[in-house]
Amino acid sequence: MQARFLIIASMLAMILVVARAETIWAQSTERGYLAYINAYNQWTVSVSSGSFYAVWIRADDKWVDFDLYVYDSTDTLVCSSTGPGGLELCIFYAWYSAYRIKVVSVGGCPPSSEATEHRSCGEGWYTLGI
Amino acid sequence: MTAMKVKKMRIIIMLAITVALIGVGSSGTGLSQPQPQPPAAASLNFLVSLFMKQTVEKFDSVFFQGRVITGAIKNTELTFLLEDGQSAVYKTSEIAALGFELDRVYIVLQSGKRLIGRLLAALEIVPAGLGDQRITFPPVALERAFAIVLLKGQLQHLNTAEFQEVLNRVLNLLARHDVLVLKNDGVLAGIVTNQVFQINDLFFNKQDIAEITCGPPDQLRPWVGPVVVGSIQSNLVTLDVIDAQMSLALFINLRVNLAFPMPMMARILFLDRTATFLPSERWISRRAELIP
Numbered sequence: 170m171q172a173r174f175l176i177i178a179s180m181l182a183m184i185l186v187v188a189r190a191e192t193i194w195a196q197s198t199e200r201g202y203l204a205y206i207n208a209y210n211q212w213t214v215s216v217s218s219g220s221f222y223a224v225w226i227r228a229d230d231k232w233v234d235f236d237l238y239v240y241d242s243t244d245t246l247v248c249s250s251t252g253p254g255g256l257e258l259c260i261f262y263a264w265y266s267a268y269r270i271k272v273v274s275v276g277g278c279p280p281s282s283e284a285t286e287h288r289s290c291g292e293g294w295y296t297l298g299i
Numbered sequence: 300m301t302a303m304k305v306k307k308m309r310i311i312i313m314l315a316i317t318v319a320l321i322g323v324g325s326s327g328t329g330l331s332q333p334q335p336q337p338p339a340a341a342s343l344n345f346l347v348s349l350f351m352k353q354t355v356e357k358f359d360s361v362f363f364q365g366r367v368i369t370g371a372i373k374n375t376e377l378t379f380l381l382e383d384g385q386s387a388v389y390k391t392s393e394i395a396a397l398g399f400e401l402d403r404v405y406i407v408l409q410s411g412k413r414l415i416g417r418l419l420a421a422l423e424i425v426p427a428g429l430g431d432q433r434i435t436f437p438p439v440a441l442e443r444a445f446a447i448v449l450l451k452g453q454l455q456h457l458n459t460a461e462f463q464e465v466l467n468r469v470l471n472l473l474a475r476h477d478v479l480v481l482k483n484d485g486v487l488a489g490i491v492t493n494q495v496f497q498i499n500d501l502f503f504n505k506q507d508i509a510e511i512t513c514g515p516p517d518q519l520r521p522w523v524g525p526v527v528v529g530s531i532q533s534n535l536v537t538l539d540v541i542d543a544q545m546s547l548a549l550f551i552n553l554r555v556n557l558a559f560p561m562p563m564m565a566r567i568l569f570l571d572r573t574a575t576f577l578p579s580e581r582w583i584s585r586r587a588e589l590i591p
Contacts, residue, residue: 198459221340221576223347223470227462231455245333248344256454258351258466260343264334296459 198298201226203235203274206291212270214299216263224248226272228255228295230288233277235295240269251275255295272297338520339574342510343473346480346568350469353484355454358427361436362468363444364549365475366488368434368540370426372450379406381416395453396461399441409456422448426540427485428563434540440551467576474574479538479559480566482513487557489540491567499529511567533561 201210216222226237237250237257242265250257255277261268272295279285354360358369376390382403389408397418398405406414418438425433436446449457449465457465472478477491496503496511498519512518517531540555 198463221343221470221574223343223466223576225351225466227459241333243333247336248340250348252348252352254352256352258347260340260347260470262337262340298459298463 209273225258230293233293238271360449363446373423378419379416395456397448399446443549478568489538492537497532
């Protein structure tokens with residue numbers, strides 16, 4: 170009985186380790202999508218501690234306004250980039266091996282045209298790089 | 300199940316749990332207290348954000364050998380010998396960027412077309428804020444320096460790999476050279492030749508200064524000690540953009556020393572060897588992927 174419990178406990182612990190990963194690795198690019206204003210994506214990035222890293226996002230569309238935040242594993246904001254537009258960059262020094270990247274849509278409406286008539290304000294794809 | 304087997308199993312399970320818990324712990328933290336970002340992070344954030352958002356929208360940029368000149372390219376058109384043997388002339392207003400390598404240049408046109416060839420004409424640029432000085436780069440110098448030329452307002456026309464290559468050049472400026480940021484958002488990187496800066500009645504050797512932020516009031520941040528607030532007394536800042544050593548390394552007869560009046564300065568960032576990023580193999584490999 171006790172052995173079964175321990176087996177289940179150890180399996181859960183293993184699953185916990187594996188399930189942490191919606192992780193991306195440094196020196197890569199990812200694609201992301203935000204559907205509306207105030208929508209956000211979060212990414213966990215694994216890095217080698219002891220080096221500087223540059224995180225950036227580039228929105229596909231010129232009109233959107235996306236912001237970028239990076240948090241360390243104590244949930245402290247280490248850098249952010251919140252200007253207008255869809256290009257944001259921030260640099261941080263990695264003391265830790267994992268960081269959380271948050272990309273938020275804060276606005277920007279498409280110009281009125283046939284091509285964009287079905288597009289919502291703050292909606293669009295972006296590329297994330299680190 | 301014998302008692303022995305149960306005991307063995309317990310040991311194995313306990314080991315598995317320990318490994319799993321160590322995994323959870325080490326994947327997130329090695330340190331429990333928030334660690335402050337080093338001063339170089341703030342300088343890099345300022346420089347990179349300014350350059351990629353403002354400078355590239357206002358000025359043409361020429362990156363070479365860990366340095367940069369921003370300003371206005373004076374050529375209205377450039378002639379190339381394409382790899383198929385044909386010559387082609389493109390208006391500068393049709394070009395988004397040029398990436399030089401030995402004996403060839405990778406051409407990014409605003410139309411989205413990518414070509415490979417060789418530049419046949421010298422490139423002329425007037426540095427930001429210095430309307431009367433023109434720097435002429437022979438094509439061979441651009442090739443040997445692995446230069447990148449980015450035309451103003453064209454960052455949006457670069458694909459992800461090209462964008463990263465430009466970003467990489469900007470990231471590495473501060474780790475290799477002194478950087479002048481002008482009030483008009485122009486940026487130049489090279490070697491500041493002023494050996495001493497005076498703020499109020501205090502004198503600082505160049506090698507003791509991390510950063511000067513121009514005000515008023517001006518602020519001088521030394522590598523060691525508190526920030527000094529006051530008024531910088533130096534009239535001119537001089538920058539070796541191409542010095543004798545580089546001229547020799549590139550086998551070109553070209554020396555460029557520029558002098559900027561202090562009131563034109565927004566910030567001076569001095570070489571910070573701690574501001575290093577991971578090795579840049581990925582940029583090279585991605586660049587290689589672009590070449591058909």
